[in-house]
Amino acid sequence: MATLGGPPRDEPAPADEHEDGRLAPVEPGAGILPAATPPPRLDPFALPAATTARFLLMIVVAVTSSIHLYVALFSWFVDATNSVNAAPYGCALTTQATAGRIPDRDLVTAYIGCVQGVTARNGFVLIGMVLVLVAVAVAIYLVHPRLVMLSRPRPLAQLAVDEGMAAVVRRVEEAVRAVAPKAEVYVATLRATASGRTFGRFPRYRIILDLGLLREADTDPGRLDAVLAHELAHLRNRDVGLTTFAFAIWWAYVLVVALPTLVVTVIEPIRFANLSWRLAIMLALLWLARTSVLRTREYYADLRSGSTPESERLLLSALHPRRPDAGKRRWGLLSYHPGDDERVSVLGGAPRLFRIGVAEPAAAGMLVGLGYSPCVYLVTMIWGADSTSFNAHRLVVGLVFGALATGAVAGTAWRAGLLARATHTRPPSTLLAALALTAGVLGGQLVAPPLTTSGSWASILGANPAVAIALAILLAVLFQLMLRWALLCATVWLPLARRVRSAALIGSIQSALIFGSWLSFWFGVIELMTDGAPTWNLLWVSLFSTTLNPTLQLCVLLACAFPLAGWAARRGLPPRPPSDIWRDAPPSRLAAPRVPLPAVNITALTIVLVYAAGTIPFYGRLYAALGRVPFSGTVTPAVMIGVFTPVFVAGLAVAVLGAFCFGLISGGRGNTSSAVAGAGLLMLLAVFGIVPLAFTHLSAAACGAEGMWSCLALLPGHLGLSRSGPIFTIGFAVLILAGTAAAWAGSALRSGTQALSTGPTGSLSPWGSEPQDDVTRRPVSALLALVPTTLAAALFGYLAIAAVAGAQGERVAVDRAAVIRELNAAPKGPLLPVQACVAAGSVTAELALSDAFGSGMVIGMARGAGYAMATRDPIAQAMGREGAAALLAGDLARAVDANNALRNICMVSGVVSAR
Amino acid sequence: MPESGSPELDAGSTRRTPPTIEEAARLILLEIAPADVRFLPLACADFFGNAVARRRAVRATLRGRERDQPTGFDAGEGMQLVLGVVLTLLNGVACEVLTGMATERVGRVRSRWQDRRRQRALTSATAPEGEHTRLPRLSAIEAAAIGRQAGEIVRQAGLPEEDAQRVNTLLAAALTGQGS
Structure with missing residues (x-):
């Protein structure tokens, strides 16, 4: 168990263990705290708790994961009730009736429209089922307070008739009124514990206190104060609503999702056997996720209620086990509360809420x-x-x-x-x-x-x-x-x-x-x-x-x-004011990490200059390679990759070397993270030099010094600006991967040499070692550092808009010869529909890397269309013809539609013939 | 109606009339938890006036702990208030649920099954006149068996061994009309 500890110091140090399991940094020299002084503790409320998101994630997943089971139930219902129109094969039947009587394009459009309509209708049915789940959850949420009140706890005021209890009742009422004036307090006379519970819904919250707790208040008022403060902390932390809804959604899941699935599993055990174990795991997961979050919320309630030294003392006393075996839980994962030892340790400063757990x-x-x-x-x-x-x-x-x-x-x-x-x-x-x-x-x-x-x-x-x-x-x-x-x-x-x-x-x-x-x-x-x-x-x-x-x-x-x-x-x-981050110490300033910005700028500039000058000697070889490249007409992706690879490899080599040197200079022990992050920025800067330089080198090598500028102006036109963007992106992606890896290697090398020279524990220099106050204000420099990122965002934003705008009815460069070759290569004899289905379903089988840059899947779609045309099935023939026509016209969207229609009808055709 | 805590004598007998549930509860509480006595009327009203509350009290007694409740405090403090335990026992005796079970416990498997049956019986049984229902008068052997059974339930509820022994003795005495 570790501890938060240590006020800010100028020098970092490795952490050490306290006797109580808490960790505190060992400060060298004058900064050492006296052994008796407990280290200050971080305030867990300084940052937002992660539990709200965990609650919401659990609720959303309970709702969405129900779709898995509803799809199976709906499919079973459609089969059981023979609802042909509800399933896509109704569309197949309609299309079968119209095949050959309407143009191929209209047939594909009608089929796709029909399938989309049926699918959307089914989707709305599923949404309806999900809404039922949500409605049941809301109903349980609303009725939950009534369920709790079924045991009819007595209003607190009824206890005031006993003279001895009147003072206790007043004490409780005052404490509640101070924090939650509208909250009602009840007493459970038969509960054996001396505890309490908060529940209800906005705006009517209720607290039930056990009679044992109130009975003790005469002799031990501290426990009553601690428990009441804990319950009020749940209200202040807004735990009640989320907790109740998480409870409600789980039970709704059991009632509306799990129960129907189990019933259908009993009716058709073979079909649903595969779902049963998944359902069990889903239920268990949702339960465990809920208890896990609730346990964390208990820590926060403890910390909120123990916010003053006196309230903390009372809470610690209340958490102290009264019996040797109390406070230990047999099923920790299933429990809504953490063990008392864990609660005490978190209250005492253990950084459980500040750790990245597993x-x-x-x-x-x-x-x-x-x-x-x-x-x-x-x-x-x-x-x-x-x-x-x-x-x-x-x-x-x-x-x-x-x-x-x-x-x-x-x-x-x-x-x-x-x-x-x-x-x-x-x-x-x-x-x-x-x-x-x-x-x-x-x-x-x-x-x-x-x-x-x-x-x-x-x-x-x-x-x-x-x-x-x-x-x-x-x-x-x-x-x-x-x-x-x-x-x-x-x-x-x-x-x-x-x-x-x-x-x-x-x-x-x-x-x-x-x-x-x-x-x-x-x-x-x-x-x-x-x-x-x-x-x-x-x-x-x-x-x-x-x-x-x-x-x-x-x-x-x-x-x-x-x-x-x-x-x-x-x-x-200017330097920022101190932050209020401690529970029991004044605000202090957090140390900022070291900024390797100057080194980033200098290294980026060096990389660009070296790349600019270093490629010139290789123009002769480049020209020899580029002489065979047709810089007119359509430039296919494969050609583009062949042209750009040599110049980019050179740029990559220079950039990687630069990043390695950067890591070597600015990295080392404790500085690796900043070196790697700096290398990422460095590569972002470098790519804006390397990519334009690559264009320039290509133009100069292909057209010579005189014709370089005219070629340079033509080159983006040949390639198309929408395909120049990917060049930047790929360049950046490759450079950032290689560059950060190189920077990490450089930093690791420096770390190794440092370890050899100072030993494994010497001269530690974490990246928080420099206080931030020594930073000189340089607003212009700060703004300049943001320029490349802003430029990149503008460029990629433009490319994004262009990509979306061009996605509708986009005409792409299609290798017509390859399409015709594939269409002709299809077997001539009448094929079985299943052969066309297999061909249409394997359009991705022969994808090449260059397809990522261009039309993609064209060859596969052409083969599928050829096979479909060679069948005797009129629907497949029509869809094949439509696909082939679209491919030859360069209309990729149409071709994809035809291929999708063919694949879809292949999936349902078996059902059609069976019926 | 005799005064609380002083069951009347049978005519012509040295043995007293068996006490009501409330009287017996008061006797037991005075021995093991005197501070709880002042809350006995409230607890009796809730135990016999509300089936849900009674069921929860019986379950907590047999389980030996209260249910873990979200947004509760739940510091694992164990049983602090014995009202529910005592009323559960006496209600079981009055309804003769405990009487029937005292002689049935044989073997582990059967005993576990019987535990479940006992739980069901105890949660569903209610003394017909509530806290005013008189406990049955039993022979010394039967009363001793029930006393042992009650002591075991008290132990199971998480109360100390000393309390279990006292409940055993007091209940057996009350059932044979020997109680003071």
């Missing part, structure tokens, strides 16, 4: 893994699949879950950041939390029943375990980056904020945006991978396509800009 991220991850996919599934049913690169429906759901998960997880990172800043210790490792979060999400995906359109990691694991593991590692890396970034932001912004609480709230909003977008794009990759055969090729294409998404780019830029803005603000603003 269980909380795992639970939050599992809830996200369970709840995200069905939510996207339902939104897609209502809105239809979004064909723009924004993937708005996924993004919106991602932002909702991102906000809740961030509140639950990144909030703890901010608290850990505050602990590190306040006690001058190193920020904690986030690796275990990131792994727990990842394991939670993947576990949630394993437990959740797979849905047809939203994809599942479990399906990928079954089809290609190696790819699934790669995706899991990617997720873990994203989470680790997110948590480290949150910690970095906390350590940068907390020392700057007038109110640390506001800084944490703003930081949480930023985290929600970034985490939500990352989450939605990871699930987007999962969806893409589940849609086709999950091969390595498809993985790379999906990842590159995702990297090129402008929304993601903007979110990454936001992530870069936020800590950078903090660095800039620190240089531009």
Whole structure:
């Protein structure tokens, strides 16, 4: 057990253990506190608690995860009642009747419209079922106070008839009136404990006190005061409403989701056997998540009620076990309250509420893994699949879950950041939390029943375990980056904020945006991978396509800009006032991390200059390579990659070398985080030099010194500005990965040499070692530091708008020869419809990396269309013809529609013929 | 109606009329928790006037702890008020639920099943006249068996061994008309 401790010092030091298990920094020299002086304790209310977000996440997941079971129940109902019109195969029957009598394009449009209409109707039915769940939960929430009052506790005033109790009653009434004038107090005469309970709903809250507690008040008034203060603290902390609703949603889930599922499982055990164990795990998870949050809320209630030395003493006395075996809980995970020892230790200053735990991220991850996919599934049913690169429906759901998960997880990172800043210790490792979060999400995906359109990691694991593991590692890396970034932001912004609480709230909003977008794009990759055969090729294409998404780019830029803005603000603003962060010490100033901004600017400039001059000697070779490139007409993605690769490899080499040197200079023991963050900024600056220089080098090498400017003007036109954006993005993505890794390596090398020269414990220099007051105000420098990020945001914003605007009816460069070759390569004989279905369903089988930049899947769609035309089925023929015509016309959206229609009708055709 | 705490004598007998539930409860409480006696009328009214409250009190007695309640204080303090325990026992005796069970406990498996049955019986039984219901008069052997059973329930409720012994003795005495 550790302790918060230590007022701010100029020099950081490793932490040491107190006798009572609390940790306090060991201060060298004059800063050592006397042994008898307890270290000051951080105020847990200085930052927002993460529990509200955990509560809300649990409630949202209870609602959304019900969709899994409702889909199965609805499907069973449709089958049982033979409701043909409710299912998409009604559309197949209609299309069968009109095939050959209307144009192919109209047939595809009519079929897709019909399927979307049916799907939307089904979606509304599901929403109705979910609303029933919510309505039952609300009803339970409303009726809950009545349920508690069924035991008819007596109003407190009735006890005043006893003369001895009149004073006690007055004492209680006064205490309650001071905090919650409208709260009503009752007495439970038969409860054997000396405790209390708060319940009710706004605005009528009630407190029930046990008679044993009031009886003791004559001899031991302290316990009554402590319990009453604890109950009133629950009211002040606004625990009652959320607690009751969490209780209500669980019971509603049992009544409206679990019970019907169990009934249907009894009727059709084979069909629903697979759902039973998942349902059991979901119920258990929701229960455990609720008890976990409630236990944390108890700590906050204790801390709120023990806010003064006297009230703390009374609370500690009340928590002291009266019997040797009291206070120990057999089922800690199922209990609503933590053990008394844990409560005492948190009250005494143990930093439990300031640590990045493992269980909380795992639970939050599992809830996200369970709840995200069905939510996207339902939104897609209502809105239809979004064909723009924004993937708005996924993004919106991602932002909702991102906000809740961030509140639950990144909030703890901010608290850990505050602990590190306040006690001058190193920020904690986030690796275990990131792994727990990842394991939670993947576990949630394993437990959740797979849905047809939203994809599942479990399906990928079954089809290609190696790819699934790669995706899991990617997720873990994203989470680790997110948590480290949150910690970095906390350590940068907390020392700057007038109110640390506001800084944490703003930081949480930023985290929600970034985490939500990352989450939605990871699930987007999962969806893409589940849609086709999950091969390595498809993985790379999906990842590159995702990297090129402008929304993601903007979110990454936001992530870069936020800590950078903090660095800039620190240089531009006067020293901030002390922060009120201690429970029992005056406000103090938090130490800010070291700002390697000058080193960043100098290194970026050096990289650009070296790249500008260093590539000139290789123009001869470049010209030899570029001589064969046709710089006219359509430039295919493959050609583009071939042209840009040599110049970018050179830029990459220079940038990596520069970042390594940067890490070597500004890194070292305790400075690795700032060095890595600085390297990220460095790469953002460098990419704005390297990409234009790459264009310049290409023009100069291809057209010579005289024709360079005219070629340079033509080059973006050949490539198209909408495809130049991806070049910046890929350049930045590659550079940031390689650059930060190089900076980390440089810093690690310096750390190693420091360790060799000073020994493993000597000369520790954490990055909070420099007090912030010595920073000279440089407002202009601060503003200049933000210029590249602002420029990048403007560029990517423009590209994002262009991408959305161009997504509707976009004509893409299609290799007509390749399309015709694929159409002709289809077998001539009459094929079985199933062969066309297989061909249409495997459009992603031969994807190449270049497809991420251009039309993508064209070859596969052409093959599917060719096979469909070779069948005798009139619907398949019509859809194949429509697909081929769209591809030859370069209308990718139409071709995708035709392919989707073919695949969809393939799925339902078996049902049609069976009926 | 005799005065509280002084059951009347049977005519022509040295044995007294068995006490009512309230009288017996008062006797027991005076021995093991005198401070609770003043709340006995309130507790009796709630125990016999409200089925939900009674059920919860019986369950807490048999479980040995109160239910963990969210937004409660719950410091694991154990049983502090014995009113519910005493009324549960006496109600069980008055309804002859405890009487029937005192002789049934054989073997672990059967005993667990019987525990559940006993819990159900104790939660559903109510003395017909509430706290004014008289306890049955029993033979010394039967009373001793019930006393042991009651002592076991008191132990199970988490009260000290000393209290369990006292309840055992007092209840057995009351049931045989020996109580003071």
